[in-house]
Amino acid sequence: MLWVEVSHLKCSYRLGLLLICDAAHIMFLTGHVPINDALQGAVVAANVLSPTLKLGIPVRERDLTKVQRQRELPIRFIQWMQARAQNAVFAQILNEPRNRVFTVPQVALPLLRASRLLALPARLLSFGLCPPHVQARRVYQ
Numbered sequence: 474m475l476w477v478e479v480s481h482l483k484c485s486y487r488l489g490l491l492l493i494c495d496a497a498h499i500m501f502l503t504g505h506v507p508i509n510d511a512l513q514g515a516v517v518a519a520n521v522l523s524p525t526l527k528l529g530i531p532v533r534e535r536d537l538t539k540v541q542r543q544r545e546l547p548i549r550f551i552q553w554m555q556a557r558a559q560n561a562v563f564a565q566i567l568n569e570p571r572n573r574v575f576t577v578p579q580v581a582l583p584l585l586r587a588s589r590l591l592a593l594p595a596r597l598l599s600f601g602l603c604p605p606h607v608q609a610r611r612v613y614q
């Protein structure tokens with residue numbers, strides 16, 4: 474059996490150690506793309522740490538704090554959404570008597586009819602809040 478949980482470390486670093494991606498936070502697969510979070514964590518770590526590492530300077534605690542701070546809000550937001558979806562939708566489906574048909578909540582119906590509107594939550598759930606981009610100058614030069 475695959476054990477599924479949603480959680481995150483309050484502090485994901487010590488001097489000399491930085492935990493990112495699944496090591497720092499785990500989430501449900503439902504309604505989200507965790508592998509994107511993993512990649513985004515790696516991107517943020519590269520953006521923040523590579524200038525220091527390229528100079529051969531030891532990474533400071535404040536750099537590690539910066540990595541955690543940049544990932545904290547997007548991760549907690551997705552986890553909050555997942556917890557709400559879990560309670561509002563999935564828990565109900567699982568608790569429904571077998572012969573009852575699950576109906577889509579009324580509030581979701583306009584969303585399902587408008588493909589442009591539907592793209593918004595899909596994008597949010599796929600890429601999260603403020604997806605980071607590799608800052609090529611910091612990372613490669």
Ligand SMILES: Cc1cc2nc3c(=O)[nH]c(=O)nc-3n(C[C@H](O)[C@H](O)[C@H](O)COP(=O)(O)OP(=O)(O)OC[C@H]3O[C@@H](n4cnc5c(N)ncnc54)[C@H](O)[C@@H]3O)c2cc1C
Nearest residue numbers: 475493494495496497500502505506507508509510511512
């Ligand atoms: C069954 C399953 C299905 C999933 N399906 C999806 C999906 O469809 N879509 C999606 O977006 N996400 C999916 N996920 C989640 C996704 O795979 C993870 O969120 C993502 O891979 C996390 O990346 P990561 O780099 O943190 O960890 P990982 O991808 O787990 O990478 C960690 C790496 O570290 C290596 N490692 C561990 N210990 C050591 C050690 N001591 N020394 C050296 N190397 C070590 C491991 O071998 C591994 O290669 C799924 C996860 C599971 C378990």
